[in-house]
Amino acid sequence: MNQPFMQMMKKIIAFIILGKVFILIIVSVMVTSNYAYSHNLKRWTEEITGEQLMYILSYENASFQQGIPEEFVPSSFSALAFELLTNIDLGDTRTLLGHELPGLALFDTRIIVPGDGTNLSNMPFESAPPLEVLLEDLEATEDPVEHEDQQDQSKVEIDNPSPIKDDVHVLIHHSHSWESFLPHLPGVIEPDLAIHNELNITNVGEHLGNELIKRGIHAEVDSTNMTEKLHSRNMKSHHAYSLSREIVKSLVQANPGINYIFDLHRDSQRQDVTTVTINNETYARIFFVIGESHPDYEKNLSLATELHYKLEETYPGLSRGIFGKDTSDGNGIYNQDLMENSILIEFGGVDNHIEELHRSTKAFAEVFHLFLEKEEGHYE
Secondary structure, three states: OOHHHHHHHHHHHHHHHHHHHHHHHHHHHHHOOHHHHOHHHHHHHHHOOHHHHHHHHOOOOHHHHHHOOOOOOOOOHHHHHHHHHHOOOOOOHHHHHOOOOOOHHHHOOEEEEEOOOOOHHHOOOOOOOOHHHHOOOOOOOOOHHHHHHHHHOOOOOOOOOOOEOOOOEEEEEOOOOOEOOHHHOOOOOOHHHOEOOOOOHHHHHHHHHHHHHHOOOEEEEOOOOHHHHHHHOOOOHHHHHHHHHHHHHHHHHHOOOOOEEEEEEOOOOOHHHHEEEEOOEEEEOEEEEEEOOOOOHHHHHHHHHHHHHHHHHHOOOOEEEEEEEOOOOOOOOOOOOOOOOEEEEEEOOOOOOHHHHHHHHHHHHHHHHHHHHHOOOOEO
């Protein structure tokens, strides 16, 4: 062989080797970074259809083309590549502007399972007030419904509750315990100031725990005053999930039987979004938030999906759906990596009355009881 040919072959071989090394480096960087959990890559793989899969496979085996419907229009691979490389979805302007306009990223939440009326205009978002605001003493109105419930907590009024085995134990806690409701805060009209360190979402959690206990379900409610706890630790309000993580881990260590964890919150949306009328009674609507920035989030999503559809079946319109959040939109994990069957549940919004919230906790407890009845081995 002549010298020029040998030199050309060496260059080709060197190019191939360097190309493989470059690809290995790129893959290694992706695997060891957060990019491996790209929101767009995950969303595309979840939404890929059977026709799209057969279309891709047909490049290797032409026989797969026989299973592709004639009306099928393949997705644009250039658009897909652009989305994966830039995290910009040309069909969603939020992805184009979310990192440029302050505050817009707060609404970068994914609708996994939509509830009735759920759309991009009424997405949930997080905005914890500064700790100095949380420490202020605000007046709150007492409600006769609360007193009735406190007096009746020891009574069991459920007809023939199914006995439940000891292997089901629910932990209810409140990472943002200060979240309160405007109808019980006289003189407060700003949604961002719907906060109180006594009458708040912990009252909803306690009522839910009571409703679960009435149905024979083991329930433990942690009502830690997160404002005081954060202040005593010299932490800020945005450290709430770190603090609640410590609390949850401690409670689970003390009670290894815990196998369901519900972190209760209330949304910042207004009454028209967070309230529904069912059988001539108003309820505070419920929705589920799944942190997607950990590998096992699908297990929590499975539980939320079951509960959503069971709520829709029993109380149509009560559930606003299931939302997914990663680290680009808030905490992104919400301590849901600590245990399978860990979900964040939002009960109502700033305009809901405690009576509406209590109806919703009763409805949720009923649906959770029905869900457990379907689970093999939970009932005798």
